[in-house]
Amino acid sequence: MNNNIHVLVIPSWYLTKEHKLRGIFFKEQATNIQKLGAKVGIIYPEVRWLSLLNFTNLRNNYFQTKEHLEDGLITFRKHGWNIYPRFPRKQAEYWVKQGIILGEKYIKKYGIPDVIHAQSTLWGGYVAMKLSEKYKIPYIVTEHSSAYVLTNIEEWKKEAIKEIFKKSSKIFAVSSTYAKRLAEYTDGKEVYIIGNSVDTEFFTMKKYVRREKFTFFTVAFLKKNKGMDILIKAFNLAFKDDNVILRIGGDGDERKNLENLVKELKLEEKIEFLGSLNRKEVKMEMQNCNVFSLASKFETFGVVLIEALSTGTPIVSTNCGGPYDIVNDKVGKLVEVDNIEELAHALKYVYVNYSDYNQNEIRQYCIDNFSNVAIGKKQLEIYNSVTKDKG
Known part of the structure; x- marks a missing residue:
């Protein structure tokens, strides 16, 4: 197995200065596979709500693209604003456009990755699909969003989801029950299971329960x-x-x-x-x-x-x-x-x-x-199987 594989991760939501825990598991998974030897990059269009607009935030976020080294992970961010708050479709198109630009900048500097890993279809998966079409890179999608179960999804989003799944090399869900819920979007394509991971070095064993009750x-x-x-x-x-x-x-x-x-x-x-x-x-x-x-x-x-x-x-x-x-x-x-x-x-x-x-x-x-190492090894096996299929 090639542990030195080059992976570009595209999260559909991710941590920011305002939301320090949002998408933290995507970052931890990327860190896991990097520790196991993979070369990992992350791109994320950081689009803020206009309700957060003030002089300080505008000074720090003026639609600029920046490369950061975040806990050892090469990360490209677009620091912008949601300029279409009342138009969800326009909002999605804008996010995807910015994601593609980030992907192109990343590839120009660091080369074409072996595989793209989109964390959720909307809209990281759509960016992955477009980059895949341009650069002939295989991509996989891991779906996390509970929207497939808890909300009614608009038709235009359903069509996008189906296209993303159809063109992907492999589809993953984080549980077997959830995989069944995705069936209406996958046209019979198999959905594989890979769970989330936990940092077992952080969540350590309890020594004893201190409370009397x-x-x-x-x-x-x-x-x-x-x-x-x-x-x-x-x-x-x-x-x-x-x-x-x-x-x-x-x-x-x-x-x-x-x-x-x-x-x-x-x-x-x-x-x-x-x-x-x-x-x-x-x-x-x-x-x-x-x-x-x-x-x-x-x-x-x-x-x-x-x-x-x-x-x-x-x-x-x-x-x-x-x-x-x-x-x-x-x-x-x-x-x-x-x-x-x-x-x-x-x-x-x-x-x-x-x-x-x-x-x-x-x-x-x-x-x-469910440890970082256990799930990280499974991810590397997946990436290698996708690149092998490509070859």
């Missing part, structure tokens, strides 16, 4: 599709009299409703809202809880689950897509979506049988299947 932890954007109301009701049903607490990380539109629900159920002493947490705080919570729980209605993957597993923490999750490929009986329990009684039973089961879960085995399962 048995602790459940969850973290998410507090939106309706995250099912936090279901989790709270299930927790209430499972632990009427037990010395157990639930800590909820994250913020969002549903927070006030959830706080009112907690008051209504008289759970103020058992459930605590922590607000927004950074990665270090999430790690600390995972290392100091007994069990992690996820009650989402749909997840394309569920990165928080593998972060918990990396710390040796057992999990209780709804069977909402991605978790199907992550959770087995040795690491936790899967339950039906929106089923309060079943979720309550699972929470109680893991609480009662907590000593049956081996923290070292849980972490090792995560390392073997």
Whole structure:
């Protein structure tokens, strides 16, 4: 296998100074394969909303193209603005145009890559397709967006998605459940599975749980599709009299409703809202809880689950897509979506049988299947297979 392969990564969304965690997993995956020997470049049209427009931001972002070395990754960015806020199609066309320009500049300086990896179809995948047509470079697409499930996609976008998939060398989804959801766009073309990865050197094994009370932890954007109301009701049903607490990380539109629900159920002493947490705080919570729980209605993957597993923490999750490929009986329990009684039973089961879960085995399962090295090696195999097919 050629570990020195040249890969150009095109994320459809990516971290910026304003959004430091957006697309962080794309950056981590690129770093992974570079550590394994690949030459990696990233291009990203950094298009800001006009609501952020002020003198300072305009001075720093005046439609210039800049090359950055970001944690060792060669990164080309277009620092611009969304000049078509009310016209989504024009907005997409502009983003794609800027992406193509960045790709051409990257290739002019660093040569033609062996393969292009688009992270999501809209619109990184479209840029990859256009660069592929011009330079005869094979490209693959990994789809991450939950829009295929949670929203109605406009026809013009559907046509673009189908064309991107049709012309790609390979299509990947982050879970088997999600792969099935993509079928209407792929015209029978096979969708392969490759999960997300976790930095197991950052999310390290818990030494011991410091809290006196048995602790459940969850973290998410507090939106309706995250099912936090279901989790709270299930927790209430499972632990009427037990010395157990639930800590909820994250913020969002549903927070006030959830706080009112907690008051209504008289759970103020058992459930605590922590607000927004950074990665270090999430790690600390995972290392100091007994069990992690996820009650989402749909997840394309569920990165928080593998972060918990990396710390040796057992999990209780709804069977909402991605978790199907992550959770087995040795690491936790899967339950039906929106089923309060079943979720309550699972929470109680893991609480009662907590000593049956081996923290070292849980972490090792995560390392073997979802660590940066494990997923990075799979990615290199994919890139090599695509370039071999080209030859």
